[in-house]
Amino acid sequence: MTTKADLIKKxxxxxxxxxxxxxxxxxxxxxxxxxxxxxxxxxNFIPAGREVVFHSENGVMGYxxxxxxxxxxxxxxxxxxxxxxxxxxxxxxxxxxxxxxxxGGFLDISVMGAYQVSEKxxxxxxxxxxxxxxxxxxxxxLAFGAKKLIIAMNHITKDGNYRIVKKCNYEITAPxxxxxxxxxxxxxxxxxKGLVLKEVAPGxxxxxxxxxxxxxxxxxxxxHDIELM
Amino acid sequence: xxxxxxxxSFDKAVADIKDGATIxxxxxxxxxxxxxxxxxALAKKGVKNLTTxxxxxxxxxxxxxxxxxxxxxxxxxxVRNGLIKKAIVSAPVSALYVNNxxxxxxxxxxxxxxxxxxxxxxxxxxxxxxxxxxYVPTGIGTVIEKGKEKRIINxxxxxxxxxxxxxxxxxxxxKGDRWGNLVYRGTSRTFNPTMAGAAKVTIAEVDEIxxxxxxxxxxxxxxxxxxDRVVARPKEAAPRGPIVDKQxxxxxxxxxxxxxxxxxxxxxx
Numbered sequence: 001m002t003t004k005a006d007l008i009k010k011x012x013x014x015x016x017x018x019x020x021x022x023x024x025x026x027x028x029x030x031x032x033x034x035x036x037x038x039x040x041x042x043x044n045f046i047p048a049g050r051e052v053v054f055h056s057e058n059g060v061m062g063y064x065x066x067x068x069x070x071x072x073x074x075x076x077x078x079x080x081x082x083x084x085x086x087x088x089x090x091x092x093x094x095x096x097x098x099x100x101x102x103x104g105g106f107l108d109i110s111v112m113g114a115y116q117v118s119e120k121x122x123x124x125x126x127x128x129x130x131x132x133x134x135x136x137x138x139x140x141x142l143a144f145g146a147k148k149l150i151i152a153m154n155h156i157t158k159d160g161n162y163r164i165v166k167k168c169n170y171e172i173t174a175p176x177x178x179x180x181x182x183x184x185x186x187x188x189x190x191x192x193k194g195l196v197l198k199e200v201a202p203g204x205x206x207x208x209x210x211x212x213x214x215x216x217x218x219x220x221x222x223x224h225d226i227e228l229m
Numbered sequence: 230x231x232x233x234x235x236x237x238s239f240d241k242a243v244a245d246i247k248d249g250a251t252i253x254x255x256x257x258x259x260x261x262x263x264x265x266x267x268x269x270a271l272a273k274k275g276v277k278n279l280t281t282x283x284x285x286x287x288x289x290x291x292x293x294x295x296x297x298x299x300x301x302x303x304x305x306x307x308v309r310n311g312l313i314k315k316a317i318v319s320a321p322v323s324a325l326y327v328n329n330x331x332x333x334x335x336x337x338x339x340x341x342x343x344x345x346x347x348x349x350x351x352x353x354x355x356x357x358x359x360x361x362x363x364y365v366p367t368g369i370g371t372v373i374e375k376g377k378e379k380r381i382i383n384x385x386x387x388x389x390x391x392x393x394x395x396x397x398x399x400x401x402x403x404k405g406d407r408w409g410n411l412v413y414r415g416t417s418r419t420f421n422p423t424m425a426g427a428a429k430v431t432i433a434e435v436d437e438i439x440x441x442x443x444x445x446x447x448x449x450x451x452x453x454x455x456x457d458r459v460v461a462r463p464k465e466a467a468p469r470g471p472i473v474d475k476q477x478x479x480x481x482x483x484x485x486x487x488x489x490x491x492x493x494x495x496x497x498x
Binding site for chain 2: 036056057058059060073074075076077079081092093094095096098099102103128131133134135136137138139140141144145171172173174175
């Protein structure tokens, strides 16, 4: 029988594939904010033919892809400080305006990373656990403001501990805010009834995903392998 | 008498900032959006026990020098010189490495009030706009709500957040005129126009001072009425505009390795 220890070592999806799966959620005409890390990569995988507008906390909307190293304009960066390309329709605004957009509910989707997500959809992603300090930045506003919040993260910690937990034991960023969790082994929807396992990585079974998840998962009747296109 | 807010040196521009003052510092994360030379002048003056209001607490000049910034000083110059007593800030530490602010924080040498970024921006705007407070949903059910008045409005729960008013606001803009009208460039707008007017005295560091009437009235972001002083960077200021650095282009890896090396030197894992 497969043990938890085997599963910790078992091959999982890489960051690019996770980003690809996240990007599948972006619908035509959506306004999207991408956090640092895996979420940023998702900008490279917009499904063909879809027009998606990216918002960044530092006062820009509608920018293009990340530039090549050494190219770009230092006055045109995303919230991670990476230079991005200008694009038709792009506009700039002040910081208070930027967060009026966030809080006012004008973002369709916000994607960010996390340390923990609870079965109720509580999010913990600002306090760096091992350093006992943190940076709230724009995460709280985004968690409270976006219509749909997607979390992209590894399913377990490097030490094999649960990240999807019954109750967060780190300081939370916002309660009951997460809608969808995309991990390196599964796609899980947060519903009022509980966490619904919708998709598993190729080679993984729902039972195996459950072994690495603290709360009880509800396996969707049509649970299937993660579809990337 | 014609209105003239132009001050001809950075030292003069900050001359009346005293120990214990509350100062706002514009910009976001990257140094090009910050009033770098005003910070240098302030650090040189050596004022102590400052309360600062800013988005971040700085990465330090070595990181920005890698990007080729001519004026690489950010908030770190105030941090590493021990001039800050308390920081009101949204993004105090970096997930990538331990900055100087985090070191002081751990040693208990600096106080902190961490504020969600949107709340920080709106509390600053509230001070400028003469408001007594704002009701904000961000932070309900988290540490942010502790000790604060709450109210349900139209069925949703809000926290009362109070305005943040400073003695001085140090901001950066692209161009300004003698009335203090300002325009910005790209993503270097950020907190700068938000903070303009939210202090008793607003000091704008600009790349270039232009004649009154040269700025397109449709394009002016900050009306001059919010600004008290305008000071220009030296003519040889880093050129704004697209950069193409052929050396950096050779290899992203080399650039990233270099950043890692700098981070590591400063105590990253």
